[in-house]
Amino acid sequence: MFFLDNAWLVPLIPAISFIGILLFGKRAPRPASWFGVGAIGASWVLSVGALVQWIERIDDAGGAAGAIRAFGRSMVGAGAAGGGHGREEALPAVRPILHSFTWWTNGGADLRVGIQIDGLAVMMMFVVTTISLLVHIYSTEYMRDDRRYTHYFASLSLFSSSMLLLVVADNVVQLMVGWEIVGLCSFLLIGHWWEEKPNSNAALKAFFTTRTSDIGLMIGVVMAFFVVERATGTGSFDIMAVNEAALSGKVGHTLLMITALALLLAIIGKSGQFPLHTWLPDAMAGPTPVSALIHAATMVVAGVYLGARLYPIFYEGLSIRGGGVNAMAMVGGTTVIIGAALAFVQDDIKKVLAYSTISQLGYMVMGLGVGAWTAATFHLFTHAFFKANLFLGSGSVAHSGSHHSFDMKKSMGGLRKQMPQTFWTFVIGTLALTGFPLLAGFFSKDEILATAGESDFRLFEYIGLIGAVMTAAYMVRCIYLTFFGEYRGGAEGAPSSSAGTHGESHTHLSPHESPRAITAPLWVLSAFSIFAGYLNAPAFGIEKFQEWFEPRVVFPETLIHPEFKMVDAAIAVTVVLIGYGIAYAYYWARVLPQNVTERNAAARAGKTFLVNKYYLDHLYTGIVVGGIKGPIARASYWFDQRVIDGVVNGAGSAARMVARFTYDVIDQKGVDGAVNGLAVGTGELGGATRRLQTGRLQFYALVMFAAVGALGLLLWFSN
Amino acid sequence: MMLNQFLLLGAFLFCTGVYGALTRRNSVMVLMSVELMLAAVNTNLVAFSAYRGGDVAGQVFVLFVITIAAAEVGVGLAIVLLIYRNLRSSDLDDVDVLKG
Numbered sequence A: 001m002f003f004l005d006n007a008w009l010v011p012l013i014p015a016i017s018f019i020g021i022l023l024f025g026k027r028a029p030r031p032a033s034w035f036g037v038g039a040i041g042a043s044w045v046l047s048v049g050a051l052v053q054w055i056e057r058i059d060d061a062g063g064a065a066g067a068i069r070a071f072g073r074s075m076v077g078a079g080a081a082g083g084g085h086g087r088e089e090a091l092p093a094v095r096p097i098l099h100s101f102t103w104w105t106n107g108g109a110d111l112r113v114g115i116q117i118d119g120l121a122v123m124m125m126f127v128v129t130t131i132s133l134l135v136h137i138y139s140t141e142y143m144r145d146d147r148r149y150t151h152y153f154a155s156l157s158l159f160s161s162s163m164l165l166l167v168v169a170d171n172v173v174q175l176m177v178g179w180e181i182v183g184l185c186s187f188l189l190i191g192h193w194w195e196e197k198p199n200s201n202a203a204l205k206a207f208f209t210t211r212t213s214d215i216g217l218m219i220g221v222v223m224a225f226f227v228v229e230r231a232t233g234t235g236s237f238d239i240m241a242v243n244e245a246a247l248s249g250k251v252g253h254t255l256l257m258i259t260a261l262a263l264l265l266a267i268i269g270k271s272g273q274f275p276l277h278t279w280l281p282d283a284m285a286g287p288t289p290v291s292a293l294i295h296a297a298t299m300v301v302a303g304v305y306l307g308a309r310l311y312p313i314f315y316e317g318l319s320i321r322g323g324g325v326n327a328m329a330m331v332g333g334t335t336v337i338i339g340a341a342l343a344f345v346q347d348d349i350k351k352v353l354a355y356s357t358i359s360q361l362g363y364m365v366m367g368l369g370v371g372a373w374t375a376a377t378f379h380l381f382t383h384a385f386f387k388a389n390l391f392l393g394s395g396s397v398a399h400s401g402s403h404h405s406f407d408m409k410k411s412m413g414g415l416r417k418q419m420p421q422t423f424w425t426f427v428i429g430t431l432a433l434t435g436f437p438l439l440a441g442f443f444s445k446d447e448i449l450a451t452a453g454e455s456d457f458r459l460f461e462y463i464g465l466i467g468a469v470m471t472a473a474y475m476v477r478c479i480y481l482t483f484f485g486e487y488r489g490g491a492e493g494a495p496s497s498s499a500g501t502h503g504e505s506h507t508h509l510s511p512h513e514s515p516r517a518i519t520a521p522l523w524v525l526s527a528f529s530i531f532a533g534y535l536n537a538p539a540f541g542i543e544k545f546q547e548w549f550e551p552r553v554v555f556p557e558t559l560i561h562p563e564f565k566m567v568d569a570a571i572a573v574t575v576v577l578i579g580y581g582i583a584y585a586y587y588w589a590r591v592l593p594q595n596v597t598e599r600n601a602a603a604r605a606g607k608t609f610l611v612n613k614y615y616l617d618h619l620y621t622g623i624v625v626g627g628i629k630g631p632i633a634r635a636s637y638w639f640d641q642r643v644i645d646g647v648v649n650g651a652g653s654a655a656r657m658v659a660r661f662t663y664d665v666i667d668q669k670g671v672d673g674a675v676n677g678l679a680v681g682t683g684e685l686g687g688a689t690r691r692l693q694t695g696r697l698q699f700y701a702l703v704m705f706a707a708v709g710a711l712g713l714l715l716w717f718s719n
Numbered sequence B: 001m002m003l004n005q006f007l008l009l010g011a012f013l014f015c016t017g018v019y020g021a022l023t024r025r026n027s028v029m030v031l032m033s034v035e036l037m038l039a040a041v042n043t044n045l046v047a048f049s050a051y052r053g054g055d056v057a058g059q060v061f062v063l064f065v066i067t068i069a070a071a072e073v074g075v076g077l078a079i080v081l082l083i084y085r086n087l088r089s090s091d092l093d094d095v096d097v098l099k100g
Helices: A009-024 A029-064 A066-079 A086-090 A119-142 A149-168 A172-193 A197-232 A239-248 A253-270 A279-285 A288-297 A299-309 A311-317 A327-343 A349-369 A373-400 A420-434 A440-454 A458-483 A516-536 A544-549 A566-589 A601-611 A613-692 A697-718 B003-023 B027-051 B056-087
Strands: A097-106 A109-117
Touching (some): A009 A029, A009 A119, A029 A149, A029 A544, A109 A119, A109 A149, A119 A149, A119 A299, A119 A516, A149 A172, A172 A279, A172 A288, A172 A299, A197 A239, A197 A253, A239 A311, A253 A299, A279 A349, A288 A299, A288 A349, A299 A311, A299 A349, A299 A373, A327 A458, A327 A613, A349 A440, A373 A440, A373 A516, A373 A544, A420 A440, A420 A516, A440 A566, A516 A544, A601 A613, A697 B003, B027 B056
């Protein structure tokens, strides 16, 4: 079990690389970046090792209890609605691997650092290191000749390290540390080109928005401590202890609910859920590989990961069992729809993908909210690959096709001929994202919907289906604008009709395929986009993802794992095809009325509403921030000037008086007097005795003899 | 056995040595005066040894004193030599750098 027991190496190696790149990167940027690639490569090897060993551990446990499992399977199938303890009989318990040491102790609370390696952690480690490795390789080409190449790779290393620290955390405090550092890296990388004002604004916005929601995480972490205290008598930050306490039934429902809601706030901010999703599209100001790594595949799913990690808290606190409506599913469901709707009106290809990410994160949170733990984490897994694929594809287009512009309407179009590899990988990513049958998204998204349907969350199943139509439509629109039609990005950017011809005179500027360092990661991710879904394809009787990665101890026992139903699949496929059809009819066949937004007032109003992003940014900057800046700021200023400054000044004056007294009386007269007196006394004594030191040897000898003689006389008389 | 004569001779030698050591300016003369004092002590030791009926402890002591005195003169003359080399004089009155 080497890889499982030593999983702490996985975050440590990129951390070393971070320091190494910072120290030596300035002198040798290229070798430093390859050092970063090598470090994350080593982490990747360790993660794969851990994954393999975890699967072996599961299989070993399963082999011993194979007969029981076969029996239990049928029990689950028969008694899914009954719930009960069928699951425990179904699968033998496999405990996570826990190693930790005490960091420091404070007031009886033991703060520890450690690893909790179970299926979820192993799965996330694999996702993070894989995507990070591919993004590192991609960046060596994409960021070539960047003015802050070294800092970029240092930040990537720090990000990988902290994300992995978050993933392996065995307690919520460590998780929070990782959570904050990834937020910092997100800030640094969004603002990578900070010379331009919008970029630094976007970085600040991302940072402040997520920080706002991090208040929820802090409250949640502290509350989790007291949840454990309520259940066992001693507080603890350990994730296992928190989950156990949440499931023990000894904790009041109100406490659990407040904890769950506080943590939900953290998820809303970090994972771009409505209404705090506004930072994520702006975060596209960062370099594209960063968007793929941080704002699509890993950091934004940290919220979902938190939800999956502390699932018992949410499960009990929000009463997810039994259907109906709860806060988590509502947040997720709303996000699915509003994210997808916004993706329609974006001209920037990365913003389309950003809103798509928001929408897909909505699926995950909704999945957690309807009790589809496995489906949600599975969707996290598949989404990481195909969304990273799409982001890196859009970066490839900008790098080699559209002169570093991301505007689909002005700089792209007709690129499928010049960039066939980028085109095909992008199509594969799109098909996987939209849930085309037998690709990754099909299995993961449909499992969320099926679970929602089976566990009496009908509403959310319908929301998910509507979202699927929209996803299909906006992604086809995106492909059309980027790869079909006429090339609109003339070398001079002139919007003339002749710009469509790829003039021979602009050969050095005309679109071309990207180098291999960019296309190779695209193909790897495309392969994952196609095949990742087969880890859990109930249609073929494969449920490996559930078997390997779902926790079997300290976990709600009444979760439903839906059987595969042809009807559900057929509905889902139909819905996706409808989405494709609408987009095809609009963009290719042009049978649907064009320019409807210019002719119809209602449609125009709707579009304006969407273009303005539901006016949420106006709400935040105009009303919330403006309100704070205006009267509240003035009131605080007055309070500051009059009350606080008064107190401070008063304290200052008093301190001065005390100081003056101390100086004059105690210091000058008392202390200095004593010291000076001592010095003067010593000096006078020295002056008196120096006369004895004549320096004449024979005088000394005389004194010595005289003294001996005197001593002799003394002895003589005293006897 | 007449002890008194020897003790008187020792006292005379010792007083001569002390007088020489305290009054002579030349450092070589001072060293010689110190030797006189040692000789006085040796005379006393030998006299007492003989007086106690041939107790050899006193005579052994004298041998040690003579050996040590030889070493002391060696060191002393070396110091005198260095003083002379530095000050171009062996006059003890000139050696007063420790004057306070």
